[in-house]
Amino acid sequence: MPLKTIGTIAIPDAVGGEFDHAAFDATSRRVFIAHTARDCVEVIDHDAGKHLATLPGFPGVAGAIADDGQILVTNRGSASVALLDANTLETRTKYKTGGRPNGAVIVAQSGLGIAACIGDEGETPTLQLFELNGPKHVSIDLPGRPRWCVTDAAAERVFLCIREPSMVLVARLPDLGAVTHWKVPSIGAHGLDIDHSRGLLYVACDDSTLVEMSSISGDVTNVWPIGGPPDVTFFNPATGLVHVAIGEPGLVDSIDPRNGNSTRTVTGAGAHTTALVAPDQLYVISAAHGGVLVLSDT
Template identity: 85%
Template sequence: MPLKTIGTIAIPEAAGSEFDHAAFDAKSRRVFIAHTARNCIEVIDHDAGRHIATLPGFPGVAGAVADDGQILATNRGGASVALLDAVTLETRATFKSGARPNGAVIVARSSLGIAACIGDDKEAPTLHVYGLSDHKQVSIELPGRPRWCVTDAAAERLFLCIREPSMVLVAPLPDLGAVTHWKIPSSGAHGLDIDHSRQRLYVACDDSTLVEISSTSGEVTNVWPIGGPPDVTFFNPATGLVHVAIGEPGLVDSIDPRNGHSTRTVTGAGAHTTALVVPNQLYVVSPAHGGVLVLSDS
């Protein structure tokens, strides 16, 4: 059965707009959504089911990630990364990045922020690790355009999708020392998430496939077809399902990697970004609906 729509949440100026990666912060019970076209971050009160704030000043914001009351946002139009307080909604710090920062991770317990930068005509793609408390920074050049990234459970290794050559780049944290490259048999590695308990990475690729690989060895363990070129990908540890958002024609494909069973939920054209609220809800940001579709994942 497809995921069940249980409600919608309106976002100001959302109709026909453009959004990117969003995240749920369990401490504040809020969802933070990168509103790329409006250079702002939208804030949803999950428990109340309503939009509560528009935070301006995030040029070309490409994504928001959350951990323990802290939000990290990548400002693709400003070559910077911003650290926010999820409760007060204040910006605590801003860090200079490479050109066009994109994928990001925040690890509150280690006071680490991570941003992968696409680069431009003057700068190569780069990966940056920030000390959120001491403001120290380490960076390396990347072999291609970065997409999304995650860490292992101990936050000792970073996994980063590279579009071309299609791979998962693996780097130790926090020093980014000995980097390894795990080739992906599908083109255009893009969306990414991890199942810590089974030690599996899920890589959604531009050639309309979802690839499962071991997070310890890089061995490919499964490949499944999906309904189009993907974007945001989430693994729900409560249900065991992998949800892949596909902006055109507007779908969420949900795959159970334990048996390969899949279902498809129609969303809306341009709805390529989501936020997972564990244990049982998936927010789909849909410009066609003027905000967020709230889906039940149970």
């Protein structure tokens, strides 16, 4: 059965807007949403089920990532990332990056921020690492356009989707060393998440497939069809389901990798980004719904 719709949460100026990656911070119980078209970050109070604040000043914001009360925001329009306090909503600091930072990771336990930068004309794509409370800044060149990235449970490795050649790039933390390339057997590696308990990566690809890979060896263990070119991908450890947002025609495909069963939930045209609010809700950021479509994942 499709995911059950619980309700909606209105976001100011959502109609006609364009959104990108969002994240739930379990410490503050807030959801942070990149509102790309308005150069701002929208904040939702999850427990109250309402819009809390609009934070301006994030040019071309591409994504928000949360960990332990800290939010890392990538700004494609200013070649920078910003570190926010999830409780006070204040910007603590900003870091310069390569051109058009896109996918990102924040690791509070290690004090690290990571940004995958697409680059500008004549600039090589890079993966950049920042020490959040120190001067360390490491950068490595990438073999193609980066998409999304995640780390393993121990924050010892980072995994990054590369569009072409389609692969998952793996680098050691905290120095981005020991780089390896794992070929993905589908075109356009894009959305990415990880099942830490089973050691599996889920790579949603532009040719309308979801690929399961070992996060230890890179071996491909399964490939499933999905309903269109994907974007944001989340694995929910509470239900064991992988949710893939598909902007056109506006779907969330939910795959159970334990048996291959899948369900499809109709959302809204252009709704290509989501936020997993663990353990039991999926926020679909949808301009057609005026903000957030809240789905039950139980």
